[in-house]
Amino acid sequence: MPLPSRLPSLLGIRHPIIQGGMSWASSSAALPLAVSRAGALGVIAAGPMRPEDLVAAIRAVKAGTDAPFAVNIPLYNKRAAEYLDIAEAEQVPILIASQGGPRPHLPRFKARGVVWLHVAASEEHARKAEAAGVDGVIVVGAEAGGHPPPSQVSTLVLVRAVARAVSVPVVAAGGIADGAGILAAMALGADGAQLGTRFLLTEEATVHPAYKQAVLAAGIADTALVGRDGLPVRQLRNALAEAVNGAERAGRPKEEVLALFERHSLKDAALHGDVAWGKVEAGQSAGLIHDLPPAAEVVARLVAEMEAARARLCGG
Ligand SMILES: Cc1cc2nc3c(=O)[nH]c(=O)nc-3n(C[C@H](O)[C@H](O)[C@H](O)COP(=O)(O)O)c2cc1C
Structure with missing residues (x-):
């Protein structure tokens, strides 16, 4: 039924x-x-x-x-x-x-x-x-x-x-x-x-094979919300996530954090396979x-x- x-x-x-x-x-x-x-x-x-x-x-x-x-x-x-x-x-x-x-x-x-x-x-x-x-x-x-x-x-x-x-x-x-x-x-x-x-x-x-492999390897706690002052994304924890969230924690000026966040894109990861600095968007269910x-x-x-x-x- x-x-x-x-x-x-x-x-x-x-x-x-x-x-x-x-x-x-x-x-x-x-x-x-x-x-x-x-x-x-x-x-x-x-x-x-x-x-x-x-x-x-x-x-x-x-x-x-x-x-x-x-x-x-x-x-x-x-x-x-x-x-x-x-x-x-x-x-x-x-x-x-x-x-x-x-x-x-x-x-x-x-x-x-x-x-x-x-x-x-x-x-x-x-x-x-x-x-x-x-x-x-x-x-x-x-x-x-x-x-x-x-x-x-x-x-x-x-x-x-x-x-x-x-x-x-x-x-x-x-x-x-x-x-x-x-x-x-x-x-x-x-x-x-x-x-x-x-x-x-x-x-x-x-998306680039490297993107799929990175998401495949992720556990349920391996994503983070990044870019809270812009249009935030949930993506894998990577160098970009660390840099942006680290700058926020350190109290860096909002414009500086936003500029860093916006310098990198989903395209960098999806098209070019940059899984370190690209926005590797994925949900918690990756795990x-x-x-x-x-x-x-x-x-x-x-x-x-x-x-x-x-x-x-x-x-x-
Ligand atoms: C890589 C990626 C790109 C996405 N792009 C869009 C988009 O262009 N437009 C949109 O409405 N939602 C977008 N979403 C959200 C999805 O449509 C969907 O609502 C979300 O992935 C559901 O959560 P889940 O990933 O936990 O299944 C995107 C999600 C991912 C993972």
Whole structure:
């Protein structure tokens, strides 16, 4: 019997599982296509993409599968308006927006039947997004790789708070790497889960091999929140994390710390393999992951693990 979730009917997918949009790692067709083909929701991360590359990736996913997929658009991005126009022109069925308000953009997409999921960092954001008319919210807790919520509230608490606060479907993210984690999120009231770090460690994720090996080797305590005065990221503890957090502890001026933080990037790690000084973004769940399988195998495994977790709990 399928688990109770509104995501399959809302999104047209088989399993209540979303591959988190990840700059560089899913900024091409490879990972989203593999995930969508496997019955979960694949997500192209537009963030670092040139517009023509985004168009090409959307077309490649469409050519490879009839299954739904999404594009993730950070609304603060300088190219956000262009990405939104591309999504509309290329008839992308699902949008996942982060880092900004949905209200100005919703009418034209709703008119075309596009499903809009919104990344919310707090109960207040989730309520506002619901009032604006989004179809669901994605709640990302402090364990997450990439940009966790400024409040640093954990997934366990944040998902529960948002599930109590809104009535649209809620997707839990942050710290979830297997079927037991997804089932736990559903027990909190979520309709399913979004997984980033788990899908980063797949064959299809488009980051440098050194990046994957560094995340693979990490334990659950080997990430840190870095750059508290800018747009903080959860990344592996490395030379950059030590330098930035060390400068903060030493009471260096904010501008100096920020300049150091901004001198280095996710691109340095993802494209060039600089795992010492690049932003090797990854979540705490890196320590729960020990292999690098094809993404379709991850999806199949997650579904089996959810079933096993339910059987364990319900004696079924
Ligand atoms: C390398 C990396 C890049 C990410 N880039 C983005 C992004 O471009 N846009 C976004 O909304 N979230 C981004 N995220 C967050 C993921 O979509 C997802 O919410 C998060 O990874 C979930 O937590 P987990 O890593 O614990 O599974 C990124 C995460 C990682 C690990």
